[in-house]
Structures are given as C-alpha cells and as structure tokens.
Amino acid sequence: MNNQEKKVLIKERFQYSTDTIIDQPFNWKQMWRLLSYLKPYVKNLLPLAFLAVIVSAIVRLVAPILIGKYTLDYAIKNNDTRLLTILVSIIAGMYVLSYIANRFRIKWTNQLGQNVIYDLRKHLFTHVQSLSHRFFDQRSAGSILVRIMNDINSLQELFTSGVINLLMDFLLLIGVVVLLFTLSPQLTLAILIIVPIMFFISTSLRKKIRRSWQSVRLKQSKLNSHLNEAIQGIRVTQSYTQEQENIAFFDGVNTENFQSWRNATRRNAMFTPMVEMTNAIGTAILLWYGATLIANETISIGIFVSFAFYLGMFWEPISRLGQVYNQLLIGMASSERIFEFIDEKPIVKDALNPIEVNEMKGKIEFESVEFAYDSKRKALNSVSFTIDAGQTVALVGHTGSGKTTIANLISRFYDVTSGEVRIDGVNIKDISIEKLRSQISVVLQDTFIFSGTIIDNIRFGNPLASDEEVIEAAKAVGADDFIQKLSDGYLTEVEERGNVLSVGERQLISFARTLLANPTIIILDEATASIDTETEIKIQKALKTLLHGRTAIMIAHRLSTIREADNIFVLDHGEIMEQGNHTELMEQRGIYYGLVKAQFQMLEVG
Numbered sequence: 351m352n353n354q355e356k357k358v359l360i361k362e363r364f365q366y367s368t369d370t371i372i373d374q375p376f377n378w379k380q381m382w383r384l385l386s387y388l389k390p391y392v393k394n395l396l397p398l399a400f401l402a403v404i405v406s407a408i409v410r411l412v413a414p415i416l417i418g419k420y421t422l423d424y425a426i427k428n429n430d431t432r433l434l435t436i437l438v439s440i441i442a443g444m445y446v447l448s449y450i451a452n453r454f455r456i457k458w459t460n461q462l463g464q465n466v467i468y469d470l471r472k473h474l475f476t477h478v479q480s481l482s483h484r485f486f487d488q489r490s491a492g493s494i495l496v497r498i499m500n501d502i503n504s505l506q507e508l509f510t511s512g513v514i515n516l517l518m519d520f521l522l523l524i525g526v527v528v529l530l531f532t533l534s535p536q537l538t539l540a541i542l543i544i545v546p547i548m549f550f551i552s553t554s555l556r557k558k559i560r561r562s563w564q565s566v567r568l569k570q571s572k573l574n575s576h577l578n579e580a581i582q583g584i585r586v587t588q589s590y591t592q593e594q595e596n597i598a599f600f601d602g603v604n605t606e607n608f609q610s611w612r613n614a615t616r617r618n619a620m621f622t623p624m625v626e627m628t629n630a631i632g633t634a635i636l637l638w639y640g641a642t643l644i645a646n647e648t649i650s651i652g653i654f655v656s657f658a659f660y661l662g663m664f665w666e667p668i669s670r671l672g673q674v675y676n677q678l679l680i681g682m683a684s685s686e687r688i689f690e691f692i693d694e695k696p697i698v699k700d701a702l703n704p705i706e707v708n709e710m711k712g713k714i715e716f717e718s719v720e721f722a723y724d725s726k727r728k729a730l731n732s733v734s735f736t737i738d739a740g741q742t743v744a745l746v747g748h749t750g751s752g753k754t755t756i757a758n759l760i761s762r763f764y765d766v767t768s769g770e771v772r773i774d775g776v777n778i779k780d781i782s783i784e785k786l787r788s789q790i791s792v793v794l795q796d797t798f799i800f801s802g803t804i805i806d807n808i809r810f811g812n813p814l815a816s817d818e819e820v821i822e823a824a825k826a827v828g829a830d831d832f833i834q835k836l837s838d839g840y841l842t843e844v845e846e847r848g849n850v851l852s853v854g855e856r857q858l859i860s861f862a863r864t865l866l867a868n869p870t871i872i873i874l875d876e877a878t879a880s881i882d883t884e885t886e887i888k889i890q891k892a893l894k895t896l897l898h899g900r901t902a903i904m905i906a907h908r909l910s911t912i913r914e915a916d917n918i919f920v921l922d923h924g925e926i927m928e929q930g931n932h933t934e935l936m937e938q939r940g941i942y943y944g945l946v947k948a949q950f951q952m953l954e955v956g
C-alpha cells in the first residue's frame with residue numbers, strides 16, 4: 351500500500367460526522383436570548399457596571415472641551431492664571447475620578463462575565479444530563495465536551511468586556527458626534543465622509559469572519575472527538591500497533607485546526623488596520639481643512655484642539671466596536687451551537703402528571719412491543735411477555751437479536767415505537783422516570799467506575815448509605831475480601847473506569863453498588879461473561895444474594911449460567927421465538943437446543 355492509499359484509508363477510518371456548520375444570519379432573537387443570561391444581575395452588578403461606564407464616559411467627553419475651548423481660548427488667551435488653576439484642578443480631579451470609575455468598571459464587568467459564564471455552563475450541563483440515550487448515540491463525547499467547554503469559553507470575553515464596552519462606546523460615539531457638530535458642523539461633515547466607506551468594507555468582512563470562527567469550532571470539535579477516542583481506545587490501538595495511523599490522523603485534524611485558527615485570526619486582524627487607515631485619512635482632512643477654517647477665522651485654535659481630541663476619541667470607539675462586533679460574531683457562532691443543545695428536548699420525558707410509585711412489586715409486561723432505533727430496521731417486532739414479580743428470566747439469542755433493547759425499554763432509556771411496557775400493571779410512560787429508574791438497576795458487563803475511592807463508587811448506588819452499610823453490601827456480594835487487600839482498603843483511589851481493577855472485581859463492586867441501591871428489578875447485561883471459573887463461582891454466589899426476592903432479567907451468552915432461571919426467552923431478529931425453562935426448551939429441540947448444543951460442542955473442542 352502506498353502512502354497516498356494509506357492516507358485515504360486513515361481518513362476514511364475516523365469519521366466524525368455529527369458536527370455541522372449551523373449557518374444562520376446574525377440573529378437578534380438569539381442575541382436577546384444570550385443577553386437574557388444577564389437577567390439575574392439587573393439589580394446589582396449590571397447597574398453598578400453601567401454607572402462606572404457612564405461616569406468614565408462623561409469625564410472623557412467633558413475634558414477636551416475644558417482643555418481646548420476653556421483653557422486655551424479663555425484662560426491662556428486672557429492670561430487668567432486663576433481660571434487656569436481652577437481648570438487644571440478640575441481636569442486633574444476628573445481624570446482621578448475616571449481612573450477610579452475604570453477600576454470599578456473592570457472589576458464589576460469581570461464579575462458579571464464570570465457569573466454569566468458559570469450560569470450558562472451550569473444550564474447546559476444540567477440540560478445535557480437530562481437528554482435521552484438517543485442524543486448520545488448520535489454524538490461523540492468529544493464534540494459534547496467542546497460545546498460545554500470551548501464554546502462557552504468563547505463567550506467569556508463577550509460578557510466580561512464586550513457587552514459593557516459596547517454601551518460605553520455607544521455613549522462616547524454619540525457624545526463625540528454631538529460635540530463635534532456643536533464645535534464645527536463644516537469640519538465634522540468633511541471628516542464623516544469616510545464613515546460610509548468604512549461601513550461598506552466592514553460589512554463584506556463580517557460574513558467571512560463569522561464563517562471562519564464557525565469553522566474553527568468544527569475543527570476543534572473534530573480534534574476533541576478524536577483525542578477522546580484515541581485516549582479511551584489506546585489499549586486497542588497499541589494491541590493492533592496502529593499508533594502511527596493514529597498519529598497521522600491526529601496530525602491531519604491538528605493541522606486543519608491550526609489552519610482554521612490562522613485563517614480566522616488573519617481575517618479578524620484586518621479590522622484594526624482598516625480603522626487605523628480611516629483614522630489617518632480623518633486626521634489629514636482635519637489638518638488641511640481645519641487650518642483653512644482657522645485662517646479664515648471660522649474656528650478658534652482652542653476649538654481646533656478640542657476637535658483634534660474628539661476626533662481621536664471618535665475612531666477609538668469605532669475601532670473597539672469593530673472588535674466587539676468580532677466578539678459578537680464569535681459569540682454568535684458559539685451560541686448557535688450552545689442553543690442547539692439547549693433546545694434539544696429529551697425524547698423520553700415524564701408524563702404531565704406522572705405517578706410517583708414508591709414501592710414496586712416488580713411484575714413486568716410487554717404487550718405487542720415494537721421498537722426501532724432508526725427508521726431503517728426494527729430492533730423488536732411485536733414482542734409480548736409477562737415476568738411475574740420475583741421471577742428470574744433469562745434472555746438468550748444470537749448477537750443483535752434484541753436482548754439489550756428489551757433491557758433498554760424496561761428502564762425507559764428509549765420509548766417503544768408502539769405497544770406498551772407495564773410494571774405492576776401501569777404503563778411505564780405514566781410512572782415518574784426518577785421513581786421508575788430508582789427501582790431498576792442495570793448491571794453492565796463493562797461496569798463504569800468513577801474516579802474516586804472504592805467506598806464512594808459503591809455508595810453511588812445510594813448516596814445516603816453509611817460506611818457500615820457500604821461495607822455490609824460489599825461483604826454480602828463477596829467483594830470485601832479483595833477490597834481489604836487493596837493498598838488503602840475501601841479508601842483506595844481508583845481512576846476513571848477503574849482500569850487498575852480486574853473485570854471480575856469491577857463486577858463485584860457493581861453488585862455491591864446495586865445491592866445498596868436495593869432495586870425491585872435487576873437487569874444483568876452479559877454480567878457473567880469473560881471471567882475465570884473461580885471468579886465466576888464467587889459471582890454466582892453474589893448473584894444469589896443480589897437477586898433474592900427481586901425480579902431479574904439476565905442477558906447471558908454463556909448458557910450454563912442461566913439453567914436455574916424460572917423462564918428463558920429465546921430471541922431471534924427482534925422476536926421471541928421460544929419460551930420456557932431449560933428442561934422444557936431442551937425438549938422442544940428448537941433454537942435454544944441448538945444454541946446449547948453448539949456451546950457444548952465448542953467447550954468440548956476447546
């Protein structure tokens with residue numbers, strides 16, 4: 351395989367297609383929505399920041415008049431030292447006031463911005479927590495991370511300085527234009543001629559800048575998605591010695607990210623020189639035309655000096671408005687992506703008046719249940735069964751036959767496409783989701799261990815449980831032995847996903863966690879696969895304790911582990927083809943018989 355073919359293959363291998371450019375024109379509605387996050391602060395931080403802004407704007411607007419018109423044209427011209435002293439003291443006092451106002455403006459606007467960012471991130475995270483499994487099926491963890499971190503970060507500048515500076519600059523701009531016209535309408539008109547040219551150029555830049563920042567976000571999202579996957583899957587990568595391919599792909603997305611940044615910042619940087627150019631042209635007009643006006647005595651030197659001050663102040667807010675506009679565009683691109691998530695509604699949601707079931711007996715019924723993950727194929731097709739409270743039922747069938755889907759529907763991770771799932775005779779759509787899930791525990795083969803101590807990981811099943819209750823649960827499922835042998839016992843720190851623990855140990859921890867949660871219904875998905883015989887014996891013992899007095903659904907490929915089940919459902923292509931206990935199904939000599947025989951033969955061969 352040549353290098354080119356290799357590159358194509360690598361490019362095709364990692365596909366992150368979920369993030370697309372959301373391209374809408376500048377949207378005032380969205381802007382208001384973003385600004386609504388300032389609402390909690392309209393009574394405290396916002397007015398304080400506004401006050402500081404108004405004070406500094408007034409000082410900046412009044413000072414040039416005092417310096418030019420009054421100091422030059424009256425005090426100096428008439429040699430009035432008393433007036434000069436008074437004016438200089440007032441001007442100095444005003445600058446001190448402006449300094450104080452500015453310090454507070456920075457302090458308060460920073461506080462305001464940080465608070466808004468905190469609130470927005472909290473809102474987004476809380477919302478994402480409530481979203482259904484389908485949402486996570488369609489997106490990589492990395493791309494979700496980018497929205498919660500990077501996109502919100504990019505709004506930080508807008509809220510810490512942008513919004514408030516915008517007000518300050520508007521005030522300055524309006525004030526300066528009014529003062530310029532008062533001082534000399536002819537000179538003002540001559541200078542303002544350049545403004546429309548400037549606006550024309552900036553409008554064409556606007557769209558390009560906005561697109562560039564959106565592209566940056568997309569590239570970052572792709573980079574994060576790959577990074578996340580590359581780290582999570584490092585063991586597989588290393589075992590297949592695919593490190594070079596991974597590095598090559600990373601290099602590709604990293605370069606794309608680098609280029610899109612460079613592109614965006616280059617376009618961004620075009621704004622300031624443009625304003626500076628206009629500033630230079632304005633100054634040239636001032637000098638040339640202003641000198642003529644002084645010569646024919648239309649304006650005084652003092653007015654000319656005030657004018658020069660104001661002209662400097664005129665371009666400054668315009669230049670800053672350009673920057674704020676850029677921040678706004680960046681913010682818009684990010685907020686579109688943030689609001690897309692916030693507007694995402696959980697597909698599985700509570701009924702209007704959900705039933706708060708506090709204690710379930712655990713009878714499960716499926717009536718003509720159909721389900722499809724996508725429109726292309728059905729995962730379950732007219733499935734009906736009843737599991738009585740306290741029964742243990744095993745689901746068996748070929749891979750992809752729909753076993754996990756049944757488990758997903760009982761916990762309401764997805765809603766049925768048609769038909770009904772009932773618990774204790776009540777449609778689960780009418781039961782409060784929180785109550786429903788609090789009575790159901792799902793034990794997965796790949797137990798998720800959170801970073802923290804072992805004791806806290808077990809306590810995840812019931813945050814209110816005491817240390818003694820946690821230890822008791824661990825003892826009951828036979829996890830206490832190995833935990834005691836760990837360096838710090840129950841206080842041993844384990845990293846995310848519990849990489850330092852064996853599969854069997856992780857499973858025992860999850861059993862203890864489940865026992866502590868004390869659910870009415872337990873779903874064990876492949877819980878006894880891939881462990882050695884000794885651990886399996888331990889786990890079988892633990893299971894007996896765990897399942898005692900509860901309704902249990904076991905999904906297991908190893909048929910030896912489910913012989914004791916009260917009932918076995920045999921699935922094929924999303925339908926229940928056979929059901930009965932082990933002896934009955936063996937007598938039927940159907941699919942189950944075939945599966946058992948095949949496994950038996952495999953063991954013999956092995």
Ligand SMILES: Nc1ncnc2c1ncn2[C@@H]1O[C@H](COP(=O)(O)OP(=O)(O)OP(=O)(O)O)[C@@H](O)[C@H]1O
Nearest residue numbers: 487723724729747748749750751752753754755756
């Ligand atoms: N999140 C999903 N999105 C789309 N299709 C899915 C999703 N999860 C499962 N499927 C599809 O639905 C069908 C049933 O899957 P399910 O996970 O229920 O099978 P299973 O019997 O549990 O398989 P296994 O024994 O391999 O775990 C399969 O064809 C699978 O590809």
